[in-house]
Amino acid sequence: MIEVLLTPPLNMVQDLGRTGFRCHGIARTGAMDRLALAAGNALLGNPPDAAGIEFQLFPVRLRFTRDTAIALTGADTMPRLDGRLMPPWWAVSVRAGQELVLSAPRRGMRGYLTVASGIDVPLVFGSRTTHLRAGFGGLDGRALAEGDRLPLGDAPAFTPRDPAGLGARPPGDVLPGGEAPDAGPGDVVLRVIPAAEYDQFDAASQALLWSQGWAVTSQSNRMGYRLQGAVPLRRTELVEMRSHGIVPGVIQVPPSGQSIIQLEDGNSAGGYPKIGAVIEADLWRIAQAAPGATLRFAPCDAAAARAAERAAAAYLGELRHLAGLGRRELGSAA
Amino acid sequence: MRDLTGSLAGLLALMRATGVTELELAEGDTALRLSLPSRPLAGAVPEATPRAAPAVETVHAVAFGILLLRHPAETRDPPAAGDTVARGDILAYLAVGPLLQPVVAPCNGAIEAVRGRDGEIAGFGAPLFDILPLAADTKE
Numbered sequence: 100m101i102e103v104l105l106t107p108p109l110n111m112v113q114d115l116g117r118t119g120f121r122c123h124g125i126a127r128t129g130a131m132d133r134l135a136l137a138a139g140n141a142l143l144g145n146p147p148d149a150a151g152i153e154f155q156l157f158p159v160r161l162r163f164t165r166d167t168a169i170a171l172t173g174a175d176t177m178p179r180l181d182g183r184l185m186p187p188w189w190a191v192s193v194r195a196g197q198e199l200v201l202s203a204p205r206r207g208m209r210g211y212l213t214v215a216s217g218i219d220v221p222l223v224f225g226s227r228t229t230h231l232r233a234g235f236g237g238l239d240g241r242a243l244a245e246g247d248r249l250p251l252g253d254a255p256a257f258t259p260r261d262p263a264g265l266g267a268r269p270p271g272d273v274l275p276g277g278e279a280p281d282a283g284p285g286d287v288v289l290r291v292i293p294a295a296e297y298d299q300f301d302a303a304s305q306a307l308l309w310s311q312g313w314a315v316t317s318q319s320n321r322m323g324y325r326l327q328g329a330v331p332l333r334r335t336e337l338v339e340m341r342s343h344g345i346v347p348g349v350i351q352v353p354p355s356g357q358s359i360i361q362l363e364d365g366n367s368a369g370g371y372p373k374i375g376a377v378i379e380a381d382l383w384r385i386a387q388a389a390p391g392a393t394l395r396f397a398p399c400d401a402a403a404a405r406a407a408e409r410a411a412a413a414y415l416g417e418l419r420h421l422a423g424l425g426r427r428e429l430g431s432a433a
Numbered sequence: 434m435r436d437l438t439g440s441l442a443g444l445l446a447l448m449r450a451t452g453v454t455e456l457e458l459a460e461g462d463t464a465l466r467l468s469l470p471s472r473p474l475a476g477a478v479p480e481a482t483p484r485a486a487p488a489v490e491t492v493h494a495v496a497f498g499i500l501l502l503r504h505p506a507e508t509r510d511p512p513a514a515g516d517t518v519a520r521g522d523i524l525a526y527l528a529v530g531p532l533l534q535p536v537v538a539p540c541n542g543a544i545e546a547v548r549g550r551d552g553e554i555a556g557f558g559a560p561l562f563d564i565l566p567l568a569a570d571t572k573e
Contacts, residue, residue: 175506175507183521186504186507186523186533186535187504187507188504188506188533221454228479261495261534261537262521263521263523263536263537264535265532265534265535266504266526266532266533266534266535267531267532267533268528268530268531269505271506271507272505272506273531417530417531417532418530418532421529421531421532422476422528422532423533424455425534
C-alpha cells in the first residue's frame with residue numbers, strides 16, 4: 100500500500116489513458132505528461148500502461164507500507180525519501196515505513212510517481228486512469244485525499260544495482276523539439292500541424308499564429324489551456340460549424356480570437372474552428388508549461404510528427420533496455 | 434557457445450584486466466552471463482595520488498559513460514571543491530544513452546578536488562572526485 104499522509108486536491112491515479120471510447124463521449128484522459136509516466140515505468144521494468152500518480156499540486160507526503168521500488172519523473176519535485184534528496188527522473192528501492200515528500204517544482208508543473216508493478220486500482224473500460232469529471236476510474240473516480248491507501252501490484256523482484264538508484268536523462272535534454280525564431284529563453288516551442296479551418300483565417304492571423312508568443316493563462320487545466328496572444332486571430336469568413344470530434348492538442352479559436360488548446364480531460368467533441376493541432380509527441384511539453392509560461396508554435400507536417408513519435412518511442416525503448424541491465428534480481432548474487 | 438565454456442577462465446581474466454563487470458553472450462536460446470564485483474579492482478586502476486596523502490579518498494567511475502556534474506533537469510549547483518558531502522550522496526552522473534548512473538560519495542567529508550570534467554567520457558576506473566573524509570569517518 101501507499102498511504103496518503105498529505106495532499107492538496109487534484110492529484111490523481113493516471114495511466115496512459117482510456118482509448119477506444121471517444122465515440123461514446125469518453126475522452127482519453129490519462130497522464131498529461133505521458134512521456135514522464137512511460138519513462139518511470141521503463142525505469143522500473145513495468146508494463147507501459149501501469150498506473151502511477153500524477154501530482155499537480157504540492158506539498159505531498161506519502162508512506163510506503165511495504166518494500167518496493169519507485170521512480171519519480173516529470174517536473175523536479177525535489178523528492179525527499181526519509182529526508183534524503185533524490186535527483187529528478189530517478190528510481191530507487193524503498194523500504195516499508197519510508198516516507199516520501201514532494202515539493203512544488205521550480206520549473207515544470209507536473210510530477211509523476213510510478214511504483215514497481217503499478218498502482219493496482221480496478222480497470223474501468225480497460226484503464227486505471229481517473230476520469231474526474233465523470234467520476235470513475237482511478238481511486239473511486241476521484242482525486243487523492245489524506246488517509247487514502249493505494250493498493251500496489253505484485254512485490255518487485257529486483258532492486259537497482261547501485262543502492263543510490265538509477266535514472267533517466269529527461270526527454271527535454273535528449274529529444275529534439277521544434278524551433279521558433281522569435282522564442283525567448285524559457286519559451287515552450289510546440290510543433291503544430293495546420294488544421295481544417297486554417298485557411299478561414301486572414302493572412303495576418305495565419306502569420307501571427309506562428310510569430311507571436313502565447314501566454315498560458317490561469318484558466319488552464321487538464322481539460323485545456325486558454326492562451327493569450329497580444330493580437331487576437333480573425334477569420335475572413337464566419338462559417339457556422341457543427342460540433343465535430345476533437346482530440347488532445349487541437350488549437351481552437353473561439354470568437355474572442357484567443358486560442359484554446361484542448362487537452363487530456365477535454366470534451367470529445369467541440370464546435371470552435373480549429374487553426375492547428377499540437378503534435379502528439381509535444382503534448383508533454385504543454386503538461387509542463389505552468390500558467391505564465393509563453394508558448395510558441397512552429398509549423399510541422401505529418402511526416403515530421405511521425406518522426407518525433409518514433410524518436411520518443413526509441414528513447415523509451417532504449418531506456419527500458421538499459422535500465423534492465425541496471426537492475427538486480429532479488430536473491431541473485433550478481 | 435559450447436566452444437566458449439572451455440575458455441571461461443580466459444574471459445574472466447580479460448574482464449578483470451579491462452575492468453568489464455558484466456558480459457552477456459547469447460546464441461539461439463542459450464545465454465551466458467558473467468558478473469564481477471562492480472568496484473575497480475586493485476591493480477586495475479593506477480594509483481594517482483602518492484602514498485603521502487592517504488587521507489584523501491578518490492571516487493572512481495564504476496561504469497563507463499559521459500560524466501555529468503550537473504543533472505540535466507535541475508538547477509541545483511554542481512559539486513565544487515570545498516563542498517561537504519555525506520556518505521551516499523550523489524555527486525554526479527554517468528550517462529549511457531538515456532540512462533543515468535550515480536557517482537556516489539563513499540564517506541562523509543569534503544570535496545578536495547573535482548577531477549572529472551563535465552561532458553567528457555569517463556572510462557571505467559577514471560578518477561572523478563577526491564574526498565577528504567571527516568576524521569571520525571576515515572576508513573581503517
